[in-house]
Amino acid sequence: MLLTATASAALMLLQQAPAEGTDWDAEFGVEVKQRDPVTGELPVDPYEQSNANAGAVPYEGAQLAEAFGGREGIRRIAERTVELSQADPRIAAIFAGHDMVRLNRTLNEQFCYLLGAGCDYSGRDMKTAHAEMGVTKADLNALVENLQTAMREAGVPFAAQNRLLAKLAPMSGQVVTR
Amino acid sequence: MIPAAFCLHAIASLAAPLAPAPPVIAYVAVLDMPSVAEQDEPPADPEPVLETAPEPQPEADRPPRIAGMDVLAGGKLLLTNGITTVDGSSGGGVARWATIGGRQMPGGIGLSAHATAIELPDYGWRSYGVLLGIGDRLELSYARADFDTRDIGALLGIGQGYTFNLDTFGAKLRLAGDLVYGETWLPQIAIGIEHKRSRDGALVRALGAADTAGTDYTLSATKLFLARSLLVNATLRYTEANELGLLGFGSAAGEGYTLQFExxxxxxxxRRAVVGAEIRTKPDNLGLGDDDWMDVFVAYALNDHLTLSAAYVDLGSIATIPDQRGAFVSAQVAF
Structure with missing residues (x-):
């Protein structure tokens, strides 16, 4: 014990300090992604953009979008859902390390598109977007609860809340991977 | 982690050429610490934790596991474990559903218990039971029902306050689909059995029943149509039970299994409240006017674990006594 400790201490003393200003990322081959100066988003691999990626046919008519407080209300609900989920110990780890700027935008676009509020969805399809995230049904339930909280806080009537969930629920097969 | 970091810090201050600390203090610290070489883990990551992500659950706070399954970890959406039926299965109080009881998710084990009372003009029903849920796949249940005939007992000549008792052992297996998720056209589908044993053997035989025990076979399909906020359930039950089995099974006259609907x-x-209506058809093997059952219910999830339900039930004629309409109340705890 004493010998090992002394030997370790001696080894540490003998070690040379690395040169100042070493580029450790280059040293270990770490690629650093740069956020887009305009959007603040990290780059993603190219994909074909299409509203079909939103995963469902949108509702027609303006009534439902109005129940969500229009485009502005939908944006706030999407952001609040992400915010609640990032603070939710059950699922926060899934969000850590992902681009929240991009998620806020694409989730808003998806909700806005599906609710017939006139947005286009520019994100990836559900299968690609959730690939290798290892999402479980329990994670999905947690997200649904957070979305319900966000909608409730925004005063969206429950039947209208369920109308949005009705569009999202059938996508579970593409999202849940384990 | 902390001792290791402190130890390294002490060594680092030793190593620094201009370290003001007297070497002997650091040396003592090194001596007091566990050996650096015996530390498997690297020193604490100096990088700050990303954003404000909450701390992951410490190992000790995680639910216990048995055979690789989370025990009582919960995770289901409110009310999606259903309301325990009079037979002890997950359902809508009277009708059996394809839902699996307990709050467990796939890979988890859940438990549920319930107590139900039905007050009728001439009878009183009490039932209670426990249920084990395994993943989103299997449900095993036991329920005991006590049916008090009160004054009618004397009228029927079986004794004032004679109480029929019934044990129900249930099993239900989810075959496909999901109550909430997946394709809208694909409901949650489950098959199951309910093995029932009357504890009034001699009496139910005297009443004309062929058997004192019997097994129901069920096929259920249940779906929550979110776009309409509507839950729809249909169950086929192949049964020979008289008044759910309280009055035995089949008849000595040869009446046996028939297909019934719930x-x-x-x-x-x-999220917490649901209102609804149910119907449950029943055979009349004994010719005692065994009627179909109907109810109008409201269920409320007080929290993740406790669901209360109340219903107005119309049980029609029971043992020739008509107009048995009354109140159903039930409490269910689930983990």
Missing amino acids: GSLGYQLS
């Missing part, structure tokens, strides 16, 4: 409609008022 239907439920529920409207979701909120």
Whole structure:
């Protein structure tokens, strides 16, 4: 014990300090992604953009979008859902390390598109977007609860809340991977 | 982690050429610490934790596991474990649903218990039971029902306050689909059995029943249509039970298994509240006027674990005594 400790201490003393200003990322081959100066988003691999990626046919008519407080209300609900989920110990780890700027935008676009509020969805399809995230049904339930909280806080009537969930629920097969 | 970091810090201050600390203090610290070489883990990551992500659950706070399954970890959406039926299965109070009881998710084990009372003009029903849920796949249940004939007992000549007792052992297996998720056209589908044993053997035989025990076979399909906030259930039950089995099974005259139907409609008022109506058809093997059952119910999830339900039930004629309409109340705890 004493010998090992002394030997370790001696080894540490003998070690040379690395040169100042070493580029450790280059040293270990770490690629650093740069956020887009305009959007603040990290780059993603190219994909074909299409509203079909939103995963469902949108509702027609303006009534439902109005129940969500229009485009502005939908944006706030999407952001609040992400915010609640990032603070939710059950699922926060899934969000850590992902681009929240991009998620806020694409989730808003998806909700806005599906609710017939006139947005286009520019994100990836559900299968690609959730690939290798290892999402479980329990994670999905947690997200649904957070979305319900966000909608409730925004005063969206429950039947209208369920109308949005009705569009999202059938996508579970593409999202849940384990 | 902390001792290791402190130890390294002490060594680092030793190593620094201009370290003001007297070497002997650091040396003592090194001596007091566990050996650096015996530390498997690297020193604490000096990088700050990303954003404000909450701390992951410490190992000790995680639910226990048995055979690789989370025990009582919960995770289900409110009310999606259903309301325990009079037979002890997950359902809508009277009708059996394809839902699996307990709050467990796939890979988890859940438990549920319930107590139900039905007050009728001439009878009183009490039932209670426990249920084990395994993943989103299997449900095993036991329920005991006590049916008090009160004054009618004397009238029927079986004794004032004679109480029929019934044990029900249930099993239900989910075959496909999901109550909430997946394709809208694909409901949750389950098959099951309910093995029932009357504890009034001699009496139910005297009443004309062929057997004192019997097994029901069920096929259920249940779906929550979110776009309409509507839950729809249909169950086929192949049964020979008289009054759910309280009055035995089949008849000495040769009446036996028939196919019966259980239907439920529920409207979701909120995450916590649902109102609905049910019908359950029943055979009349004994010719005692065994009627179909109907109810109008409201269920409320007080929290993740406790669900209360109340219903107005119309059980029709029971043992020739007509107009048995009354109140159903039930409490269910689930983990």
